Amino acid sequence: MADAPGQLSLDRRATLALLGLGGAALAGCGSGARAAACLATPAETRGPFAGDGGSDRGGRRHSVLTGDEVIRSDIRDSFAGLEGTAEGVPLDLTITLLGTAGGCNAMAGWGLYLWHNDAAGKYSLYDLPRANYLRGLQQSGDEGTLRFSTILPGCYGGRAPHLHFEVYSSAQAALSGEPAVLASQFALPEDACRAVYSGDRRYGDSLANLDRWPTRRDFVFSDASEEELALESIALEGDAGRGFKGKATVAIRY
Template identity: 45%
Template sequence: MGHDEHEHPGLAHDLRRMAQVIERRQALRWLAAAGLLPLLGCGNDDASGGTSDAGSGSGDGSCSVSPEETAGPYPGDGSNGPNVLSTSGVVRSDIRSSFGDMSGIAEGLLTTVTLTLVDTNANCAALSGYAIYLWHCDRDGHYSLYSEAEQNYLRGVQVTDSNGIVSFTTIFPACYSGRWPHMHIEVYPSVASATGSGNKIKTTQLALPQDACNAVYATTGYSQSVTNLSRVSLASDNVFSDGYSSELATATGNATDGYTVALTVGIAV
């Protein structure tokens, strides 16, 4: 009872098709690992950030490798001067105060930062047990340990939970001259390895959405940020100008009660 040739091309055809599928999957896996796949489902390059879904949840296949960015001149990770990661107490969720031998509290609008770490090689699966180091400038545009040498506030480490999530309580940072408002992120394989820059596996940045910046900078204490923000854009910023879709966070809340800022960070494991 043979089949017509036009209905079934035969075993040789099937084997060729299988080889093509395998080759395509291998190529996609290589491109993802190299960070060369196009951005998928991560919003658009809209400076307002109002409709960006860069901070959306994981596990739906719509994530990309977060761009590798500079840690800047004030990392506090031992790569340029002081190393806050070696200070007992750096693993904490509320980073508004200094700790260890230092004291002081950063003034500013209450802000919660929620980061979700995902594996871009595994359909955006959540990554648990990794350590994320977050740091940013204060309300005056200064970085602790550097221009604020007697402080180490606005720096801290958290470990991702079973959903790949970490959460920090902090303040909304300033816009200082020449840079779009942002936060710095380093990812480490574990909290035990989060002791210095030599162990990090990702350095990236979080861009704050313009709507939230405008609202916050109209409040008391942020007046100098208004002028600085008017002189820069995401398109002209020396970090975000080459594309910021996967770095533009979402922000919910208001300038009275505070904001929640969210971003998905993708790495290729």
């Protein structure tokens, strides 16, 4: 796994050593449990389609973190005058932010910017320059939780299904151009993705792509231990017909 330049993170194996865990995981932050100590979520590459003010591979700069309109829980529609709605199987996602210092305490008042590709594997702003859907910023509540209404992303060539996120000290910090405290990615359960991809035409070649690039072959997740991958994975409940409810935990070295 490649850490993003400039992120305030340590190599994950160094993190294990610092926390005194060796090769064993304590009852996991990944499941939302509070433990006497816990693993920090590993940093991962932001990718070229962040839309947070950085440049893409063509040198173009894009940012949605410029106004309050991006602070929203339902990220399926475009906003700020752009067009389009992301179609796909609904995913109601709850993310809990925890701090590793003091035993995985809830992190209230922190910001998380979430973005991902659509059912066809396209990213707004980059593949679809007139759309900015599937991007949103939320601030965590008293229990450290924040929620997004989105869709299950498709699987495009070269990557397993995933979602990107960045954590900031607050939503306002994100809008003010302060650097993210953590940039990372979520993996998704392959069985649920296969069930969706096999029966929904909106997902195009996603099933064939997933066959070629499962999570354990993905360049971001392939070197993760079982404990680390669990920490970076979204747990899903539901089905392809009704949609899914997802839960994930992000633990920050704070």
